[in-house]
Amino acid sequence: MTKIQKKKSVESKYRKWKGYGAKAIYANMAFFRDHGLLSRLVGMTGHAQDHHHQDGHRDPPSFPIQEGRAIWGFLLAFLAYWLSHRFVYVENDPGALARASARGERVEWSSFDKFYKQAPTLFLQPSNHEELIGILREAAASNQTVKVVGSGHSWTPIGLTDGVMLNLDKFNKVLSIDASAKTVTVQAGIRIRDLSAALAAHDPPLALRNTGVLDRQSLAGALATGTHGTGIRYKIMSADVVALELVTAGGNVLRGSRRDPDPAMRDMFEAAVLHLGALGVLTEVSMEVVEAFSVIKRNRLLPLNTVLSTLPALAAGVDHLLVWFIPYTGRAQLMESLRIPPTKVPPTHDWGDSRKHCQNFGSTSGDEASAAQSGSLMLSLTYNKVVASLRSFSASLLLASRPWLGVLQLRLLSAAGSFSSLFPVTYVPFWNRQVVAPALHLFAWGESFYPHGHRGIVLDDHPDCYREAEWFLPLESFNAAMTAFLTFLDSRRGKIGANFVVQIRVTHADDLWLSPFRREQGPQNNSHDNTGQDKTMSDSISWFVSVATLVKGFDSDPYLRAAEREVWIPNGGRPHWGKLHYLAYHELSALYGEPFEKYLRVRRRLDPQDMFMNSHLRELFFERAVR
Numbered sequence: 017m018t019k020i021q022k023k024k025s026v027e028s029k030y031r032k033w034k035g036y037g038a039k040a041i042y043a044n045m046a047f048f049r050d051h052g053l054l055s056r057l058v059g060m061t062g063h064a065q066d067h068h069h070q071d072g073h074r075d076p077p078s079f080p081i082q083e084g085r086a087i088w089g090f091l092l093a094f095l096a097y098w099l100s101h102r103f104v105y106v107e108n109d110p111g112a113l114a115r116a117s118a119r120g121e122r123v124e125w126s127s128f129d130k131f132y133k134q135a136p137t138l139f140l141q142p143s144n145h146e147e148l149i150g151i152l153r154e155a156a157a158s159n160q161t162v163k164v165v166g167s168g169h170s171w172t173p174i175g176l177t178d179g180v181m182l183n184l185d186k187f188n189k190v191l192s193i194d195a196s197a198k199t200v201t202v203q204a205g206i207r208i209r210d211l212s213a214a215l216a217a218h219d220p221p222l223a224l225r226n227t228g229v230l231d232r233q234s235l236a237g238a239l240a241t242g243t244h245g246t247g248i249r250y251k252i253m254s255a256d257v258v259a260l261e262l263v264t265a266g267g268n269v270l271r272g273s274r275r276d277p278d279p280a281m282r283d284m285f286e287a288a289v290l291h292l293g294a295l296g297v298l299t300e301v302s303m304e305v306v307e308a309f310s311v312i313k314r315n316r317l318l319p320l321n322t323v324l325s326t327l328p329a330l331a332a333g334v335d336h337l338l339v340w341f342i343p344y345t346g347r348a349q350l351m352e353s354l355r356i357p358p359t360k361v362p363p364t365h366d367w368g369d370s371r372k373h374c375q376n377f378g379s380t381s382g383d384e385a386s387a388a389q390s391g392s393l394m395l396s397l398t399y400n401k402v403v404a405s406l407r408s409f410s411a412s413l414l415l416a417s418r419p420w421l422g423v424l425q426l427r428l429l430s431a432a433g434s435f436s437s438l439f440p441v442t443y444v445p446f447w448n449r450q451v452v453a454p455a456l457h458l459f460a461w462g463e464s465f466y467p468h469g470h471r472g473i474v475l476d477d478h479p480d481c482y483r484e485a486e487w488f489l490p491l492e493s494f495n496a497a498m499t500a501f502l503t504f505l506d507s508r509r510g511k512i513g514a515n516f517v518v519q520i521r522v523t524h525a526d527d528l529w530l531s532p533f534r535r536e537q538g539p540q541n542n543s544h545d546n547t548g549q550d551k552t553m554s555d556s557i558s559w560f561v562s563v564a565t566l567v568k569g570f571d572s573d574p575y576l577r578a579a580e581r582e583v584w585i586p587n588g589g590r591p592h593w594g595k596l597h598y599l600a601y602h603e604l605s606a607l608y609g610e611p612f613e614k615y616l617r618v619r620r621r622l623d624p625q626d627m628f629m630n631s632h633l634r635e636l637f638f639e640r641a642v643r
């Protein structure tokens with residue numbers, strides 16, 4: 017699909033939603049009027065004028081002012097709902113920014129959720145090495161900082177600059193695929209979804225070994241922050257990189273690989289597989305891929321305590337395990353996936369427990385239809401769709417009865433995006449226990465089949481409007497950390513906005529310098545087999561558990577900051593480089609030791625003028641954060 021077609025399809029999607037919205041408002045108003053609900057509602061405010069006749073006949077209520085208010089209430093509520101989706105959900109269009117910047121207009125880049133915004137002096141989209149090198153040399157001559165942005169899917173300001181901002185969407189070609197060596201070489205700006213599609217279309221079909229839950233990111237961006245998926249036999253994406261190309265601040269094109277005979281290039285490679293965007297511009301990547309696979313998946317709901325106490329066995333029994341629990345509900349949803357040889361026909365699968373046999377996948381009409389049955393439906397339905405509608409509905413009721421309160425509520429809500437943020441923080445535990453917990457039973461069960469396995473690993477309906485921190489814990493610290501975390505949640509009950517999902521995933525250890533999954537005694541080479549599994553480590557406990565705390569709406573700082581200080585740091589956690597944390601140089605240096613210093617030495621050598629620095633990186637590399 018071309019960019020213009022994509023843009024049109026996004027626009028028509030929103031036109032359709034606007035149409036639905038108008039119909040919904042009209043239908044609601046008619047329903048309210050016909051059932052006298054509006055009059056009762058307004059009656060509560062003391063303005064109602066219900067007229068009863070002696071024969072029992074009742075005049076239809078007539079409340080022009082209040083009814084007008086209600087209409088405005090609905091309209092405003094819907095507008096807020098629509099705007100929040102329109103402006104939060106639509107992806108950046110770097111091409112449009114680059115064209116506007118070329119016309120001399122001031123442009124503003126923003127992260128995927130519009131949380132971080134910055135106006136660079138120039139926004140450029142080079143399409144080849146000559147253009148890129150020219151830009152870097154000019155920036156160096158005029159002492160400008162340069163940052164590359166991918167899809168802007170980081171929860172930190174890691175990609176911001178008020179200097180020159182680059183985007184590498186035009187560096188998006190698949191350069192070569194070697195099916196027998198199972199490697200692919202691509203330009204590093206390619207989006208993960210496009211790379212997966214190209215690999216799937218290859219003959220024989222191939223696939224990335226693993227990805228995170230999203231595939232909108234650029235490959236270079238995903239590698240920059242150590243993007244990982246889940247599965248005890250699967251490492252982070254950076255671990256699959258075998259060679260790469262980096263263009264430095266001086267415009268030099270460097271190529272390096274793990275086994276490079278030149279130690280300087282070997283070090284450059286080690287630093288650049290997880291580069292934090294601070295070394296130069298990553299332009300090319302060669303990485304290992306695997307044979308294509310299909311995925312069968314099931315979702316189930318279990319008591320949280322059962323899941324936490326049996327996590328190693330649960331994780332070992334499947335290829336990919338994703339656990340979601342919502343604080344104070346006492347329940348956890350498991351999304352378990354198995355990889356099978358590629359097939360278009362949904363197989364019969366016995367999951368080995370008596371409650372359900374995966375014999376009927378419901379729909380076999382392709383990935384999208386199957387995806388609709390996935391566990392992500394639970395969250396997207398409960399939070400993104402049903403809750404969003406309830407939210408606008410309740411806000412419109414408030415608008416109709418107490419306009420000032422309604423407006424206040426709406427403001428909070430349009431920023432929030434979560435029903436529990438309709439109430440003060442105090443009510444979050446009550447709401448989660450009384451409403452969310454029972455609702456989970458409606459959505460948590462199901463099985464699905466993905467002929468194209470990559471679609472089974474990502475979650476299309478992943479909710480976007482939240483803030484997230486993610487901490488990685490060695491397996492041996494997990495129990496203590498989770499006990500501390502649950503105690504923390506209990507002790508802060510009603511005081512922090514722990515209103516959204518806590519996500520647990522598992523990842524194989526590695527030996528990359530800046531990988532949060534680094535183990536000093538980790539494997540010395542990449543020994544994944546063709547199925548994507550690492551045979552050398554699969555029997556050991558060399559894997560990490562990641563715990564991501566998501567928060568919708570409320571000021572996320574107090575919750576995430578306190579959990580960091582009281583739970584994750586004392587239990588030896590390391591933070592995700594692309595998600596919220598409050599650590600600075602001294603803490604990071606203690607967590608990573610010598611590899612961190614080695615990375616900083618390579619960085620200084622490649623970027624002596626600090627062209628690729630910004631204030632976030634400066635804090636990580638030079639300064640202590642203010643707590």
Ligand SMILES: Cc1cc2nc3c(=O)[nH]c(=O)nc-3n(C[C@H](O)[C@H](O)[C@H](O)COP(=O)(O)OP(=O)(O)OC[C@H]3O[C@@H](n4cnc5c(N)ncnc54)[C@H](O)[C@@H]3O)c2cc1C
Nearest residue numbers: 166167168169170228229234236237240243244293298594
């Ligand atoms: C909704 C959501 C879901 C997510 N799910 C997961 C998940 O499942 N697992 C996980 O581990 N992470 C996850 N993340 C985090 C995400 O994968 C990372 O933050 C990733 O870095 C984002 O890639 P991007 O293309 O958006 O890069 P950006 O956020 O735009 O940039 C990230 C960094 O990469 C640098 N960069 C980008 N391109 C280049 C280049 N060509 N050369 C040099 N530097 C470059 C930037 O300067 C910046 O430092 C998720 C994030 C969101 C918002």
